[in-house]
Amino acid sequence: MANEIAIRIKFFSGIDRELKLENYNHEQGLAMNVPAGKRLKWALRTAGMPAFSNHAYFRSGERISTRAKLRNGDEVTCLKPSGGG
Amino acid sequence: MHIPDHYEFLNHSKIISGKCALETIPAELGGYDAQKPLVIALKSVVERGLKKKFIKTFSNSMVVLGGIYDEVREYAGISLAQDAAILFKARGCDSIIALGCGPAVDLAKAVNVLVSEKIDNLSAHYEGAAIKGPLKPLIVVTAGRSNGREAANALVVDNRELVSDFLCPDVFIIDPRMTPGSCGESVAESGATAMAQAFAVLTDRGINPMTAAVAHPAMSYLAEYLAKGVKRPKNRQASVALANASVMASAAYSNSRPGMANLLAGELAEATGISAGRFERIILPSVIAAMLKKKAWIEDDLYLAAAGIDGYAATPAGERTQRGLEVSLNIVGGLKKVLPVSLSEMKVQKHFLEKAAKAAAAKSGKRFTEAECASVLAQAWDAAGKVK
Amino acid sequence: MREVIGSNNRILEIDLSTKKFTVSEINKKDRNMYLGGKGMGLKLLYDRMEPGVDPLGEDNMIAFTMGVFMGSGAPCSGRFEAVTKSPLTGIMTCSSCGGPFGMALKTTGWDAMIIRGKASAPVYLAIDSKGVQFKPAKGIWGKDMNQAEAALLKEGAGALVIGQAGENLVRIANIRSGHRFVGRGGMGAVLGSKNVKGIVAKGGEIKIVPAKKEKFKKIVRRFNKYINNNPVTSGTYRSFGTNSATIACNTTGTIPVRNFTGGSHGEVHKISGETMAERFKTKWDTCKPCTIMCGHKGTIAGEERHIPEYETVHLLGSNLEIFDPVAVSDFNELCSKYGMDTISLGGILGWAMEATEKGLIKTSLKFGSTEGVADMIRDIALCRGIGKDLAQGSRLAAKKYGGEDFAMHVKGLELPGYEPRGAVGHGLGYATANRGGCHLSSYVISIEILFNMANPFTPKWKHYMVKFMENLFAAINSLHICQFTAYAVMFEPFLVKVSPFPLLKVLMGNMAPLAMNLMDVSLFPETWHAILGKHYIPYLGMLKFIKAGERVHVLERYMNTREGISKKDDTLPLRLLTEGRKCDAKEHTVPLEKMLKKYYKSRGYDENGIPKKRLLRRLGIKIQ
Numbered sequence A: 001m002a003n004e005i006a007i008r009i010k011f012f013s014g015i016d017r018e019l020k021l022e023n024y025n026h027e028q029g030l031a032m033n034v035p036a037g038k039r040l041k042w043a044l045r046t047a048g049m050p051a052f053s054n055h056a057y058f059r060s061g062e063r064i065s066t067r068a069k070l071r072n073g074d075e076v077t078c079l080k081p082s083g084g085g
Numbered sequence B: 001m002h003i004p005d006h007y008e009f010l011n012h013s014k015i016i017s018g019k020c021a022l023e024t025i026p027a028e029l030g031g032y033d034a035q036k037p038l039v040i041a042l043k044s045v046v047e048r049g050l051k052k053k054f055i056k057t058f059s060n061s062m063v064v065l066g067g068i069y070d071e072v073r074e075y076a077g078i079s080l081a082q083d084a085a086i087l088f089k090a091r092g093c094d095s096i097i098a099l100g101c102g103p104a105v106d107l108a109k110a111v112n113v114l115v116s117e118k119i120d121n122l123s124a125h126y127e128g129a130a131i132k133g134p135l136k137p138l139i140v141v142t143a144g145r146s147n148g149r150e151a152a153n154a155l156v157v158d159n160r161e162l163v164s165d166f167l168c169p170d171v172f173i174i175d176p177r178m179t180p181g182s183c184g185e186s187v188a189e190s191g192a193t194a195m196a197q198a199f200a201v202l203t204d205r206g207i208n209p210m211t212a213a214v215a216h217p218a219m220s221y222l223a224e225y226l227a228k229g230v231k232r233p234k235n236r237q238a239s240v241a242l243a244n245a246s247v248m249a250s251a252a253y254s255n256s257r258p259g260m261a262n263l264l265a266g267e268l269a270e271a272t273g274i275s276a277g278r279f280e281r282i283i284l285p286s287v288i289a290a291m292l293k294k295k296a297w298i299e300d301d302l303y304l305a306a307a308g309i310d311g312y313a314a315t316p317a318g319e320r321t322q323r324g325l326e327v328s329l330n331i332v333g334g335l336k337k338v339l340p341v342s343l344s345e346m347k348v349q350k351h352f353l354e355k356a357a358k359a360a361a362a363k364s365g366k367r368f369t370e371a372e373c374a375s376v377l378a379q380a381w382d383a384a385g386k387v388k
Numbered sequence C: 001m002r003e004v005i006g007s008n009n010r011i012l013e014i015d016l017s018t019k020k021f022t023v024s025e026i027n028k029k030d031r032n033m034y035l036g037g038k039g040m041g042l043k044l045l046y047d048r049m050e051p052g053v054d055p056l057g058e059d060n061m062i063a064f065t066m067g068v069f070m071g072s073g074a075p076c077s078g079r080f081e082a083v084t085k086s087p088l089t090g091i092m093t094c095s096s097c098g099g100p101f102g103m104a105l106k107t108t109g110w111d112a113m114i115i116r117g118k119a120s121a122p123v124y125l126a127i128d129s130k131g132v133q134f135k136p137a138k139g140i141w142g143k144d145m146n147q148a149e150a151a152l153l154k155e156g157a158g159a160l161v162i163g164q165a166g167e168n169l170v171r172i173a174n175i176r177s178g179h180r181f182v183g184r185g186g187m188g189a190v191l192g193s194k195n196v197k198g199i200v201a202k203g204g205e206i207k208i209v210p211a212k213k214e215k216f217k218k219i220v221r222r223f224n225k226y227i228n229n230n231p232v233t234s235g236t237y238r239s240f241g242t243n244s245a246t247i248a249c250n251t252t253g254t255i256p257v258r259n260f261t262g263g264s265h266g267e268v269h270k271i272s273g274e275t276m277a278e279r280f281k282t283k284w285d286t287c288k289p290c291t292i293m294c295g296h297k298g299t300i301a302g303e304e305r306h307i308p309e310y311e312t313v314h315l316l317g318s319n320l321e322i323f324d325p326v327a328v329s330d331f332n333e334l335c336s337k338y339g340m341d342t343i344s345l346g347g348i349l350g351w352a353m354e355a356t357e358k359g360l361i362k363t364s365l366k367f368g369s370t371e372g373v374a375d376m377i378r379d380i381a382l383c384r385g386i387g388k389d390l391a392q393g394s395r396l397a398a399k400k401y402g403g404e405d406f407a408m409h410v411k412g413l414e415l416p417g418y419e420p421r422g423a424v425g426h427g428l429g430y431a432t433a434n435r436g437g438c439h440l441s442s443y444v445i446s447i448e449i450l451f452n453m454a455n456p457f458t459p460k461w462k463h464y465m466v467k468f469m470e471n472l473f474a475a476i477n478s479l480h481i482c483q484f485t486a487y488a489v490m491f492e493p494f495l496v497k498v499s500p501f502p503l504l505k506v507l508m509g510n511m512a513p514l515a516m517n518l519m520d521v522s523l524f525p526e527t528w529h530a531i532l533g534k535h536y537i538p539y540l541g542m543l544k545f546i547k548a549g550e551r552v553h554v555l556e557r558y559m560n561t562r563e564g565i566s567k568k569d570d571t572l573p574l575r576l577l578t579e580g581r582k583c584d585a586k587e588h589t590v591p592l593e594k595m596l597k598k599y600y601k602s603r604g605y606d607e608n609g610i611p612k613k614r615l616l617r618r619l620g621i622k623i624q
């Protein structure tokens, strides 16, 4: 459909397990087609994520908020905050 | 005059010094049938706006600058040489100009080896392979701090030395538009290095007529202009004189044996990462003091060069050695206000001293003992002879 | 078992040359000013050791110092500090360790131990509450860490051992206690130079009881609540360990790739914490006691192993372009056996791979290939062939063979696993860290990247963030409690917790001093106070606590300046200042000069980076 865009969301920090995604692969992430103009929040909800505020989202290396508008071909990384060592 | 049983002397470089020296570069390149040089410039020289002045001098010439590689900082490493060599080839260059002293010249020599010998790195040469033949024309425009190696038949890249007679630059350009120093400290460091080199040559028992002849004006310029140049680094006359002194001292020294101050300073510089010039300034007075105490015999040339003919003629022959050492001490003393005077002031870790004394003695070819070196360092520790 | 309220305050001073020991006391003033752990270790050596000594000579001293928290039962308090002059950097180095030795020494009745001199033949030290026995180490000298530790543990509750690397004076040699290490700066070589193979403490001779039991209990409850509520300390650390930061750092281009040229890599997920947890079925394997529980073990190559930490994964993995977690674990195991710091080792191997590529040295090492790596690790530990030169650290190896421009160290200490061109404040932290290229001194990347509270590319306010974090961490490491507790203590108290995140971010970006001081870290001094009690020591409020951290940091800086450190050393490898990362089209570099000037000013250093007399006086540091 012309007014749909293709995006990919990669879940880490165990979020994929919490979402109970079947056959989830970290390399591939979750491919989705979403209506053009939708925001990240919408896509996350569609993927089954109940709450977002504690997570971090990155697009092309830059942090984005859940209100960011999605663009065709976007690859979004979704993580929980982490500490390193 | 005494003629040594045997001596050798190499100085391939032409020196062009004075007003409009820069404008002679096209003709010099022409003499080598070259017209597209790659310029390898010190970043600090570029930051001082000297690159622009330099480029301007080519405006009416047939020479086309093939490229300007201005990424050279304090350290000359093979990565930079490789990058510059790629640029050299890509732009079809046929010669090299080093804009600046120290690492810019080392790097220019290394690039010259890479492009002339058509190799990617210097590993074969580090393992002993000789440089096969003449390299591309290399012109050095002196500017910035000298490391005392510019006129030598050697390069140091990645802290490793390559020696070959083909490494001597072809031309030195000493132009008053380029020579003024950025600050008194940098002038003092270059001066201390030149002083330590000229002193080593003039006090070496193996001195020969040529090393003496080349070191002599270096010492004379230092005696007359070092204090002035340090006080007023932008002074053109002094800066030209000191640049000449650096080139000459470097040429003479590369044909001579290192003195104790050079060896010890080299060791401490390696241990601490601080430039050798700073250590030479500190150690040379202690070396001189030890020579005075020992009443060491040296040729009169030192005094003649440092005090000039009038002073020399007015001093009884038996006192000239002593007076030569004293005048040298005064010349170095002139750097007191700009460079540290003691190793303790420089916060050199004491345990380095022992190792430096040992290594310097080992490299001296039995001319100095470890104890002598240690004693000089002990005196240099607090510049008053006391070791805490 | 004898009960001790608060702290022992006893120092065991051992002279190996004379085989004698003395007992001294930590006085109240020093306790107040320098707390314990790191601060106390530095102060003890400051009072006893001349500057300029050879780190591998008899005159160097090494101090092991426990904090007030150790033994009290406070969360994450099973950590102690080692302090000495580093053979790798030639300046002071401090290292925190969570192994069982700390608890054993403290419950043997010692708060600190200082070792000086050199034994005439290899020994190990057996410590009990009366003092020390010097026992010949004949049977264990030459043995690896696993064997040596197993042997020593027959005589006590906790041991410290060195491996062959320490015996061979490898400048990156570490000291081990359990699965934890006194890692950085080559402390293993210092023990090796003194002919000490290990130290074993009997343990269990005394029991520490807090002075204010009820208050302490309440505080611990609050502490645990903070830790358990915080998504980092209770979430990702617990599930995936320190390596949980891998994906975030890779996504933001802040992992080291190919000797710090890359910034990120497509294969990094293969070595992430998540992948390792899944693949190796990890379980906890932590310092004791601990509430956060970041340490993990798992089944790798058919055996139970400690899971490599973030730093190991990146220095021995991505930095060498190796993305095979089993290979990384193999290298890690070799380091645990021979006794070498994995961070420094990875930095050295990265340098060696690039130096090989550039024709400066001849080795079989190659980026992206595991071939020859294990052999080279052995050669370094045993000082064989070129390994002997690499064992001196990347700074000295580069001095000998060249390649100083790509030797990734600061002040001789190899850089950890964060790429500072993607987090410039973290870069400033590397440059100013007292022990050299250290991430733990200020760890500003947590603010810039991991918690996303400040723009990672702007130098704005980074000097303040570095200074604040340096002071805070110096204080925390002097209590001594795990540094990771800071995230819970900083972010869980009411005011920060209820502040909307965007507001905090705006504050941090524009008014960092206000934002940072909003963070209420008073839980730390409150715990301290509950353990020691009012009768012993005046109340240590939050400001005094931070000031104590400042004092510790500045004392260390001052000690280093006596060893010749100044502005010229507060720098970064050229690559980070002049080249962009491959993953970064904008080619960011670290604008160090700008930040450094402001940092010196806010610290009270002169323009050459030397602490001003006024500052030393304000902090009560005696000028020597």
Ligand code: SF4
Pocket: C076, C077, C078, C098, C285, C286, C287, C289, C290, C291, C292, C293, C294, C295, C482, C483, C484
């Ligand atoms: S959080 Fe990790 S490092 Fe800290 S005490 Fe616990 S196990 Fe040790």
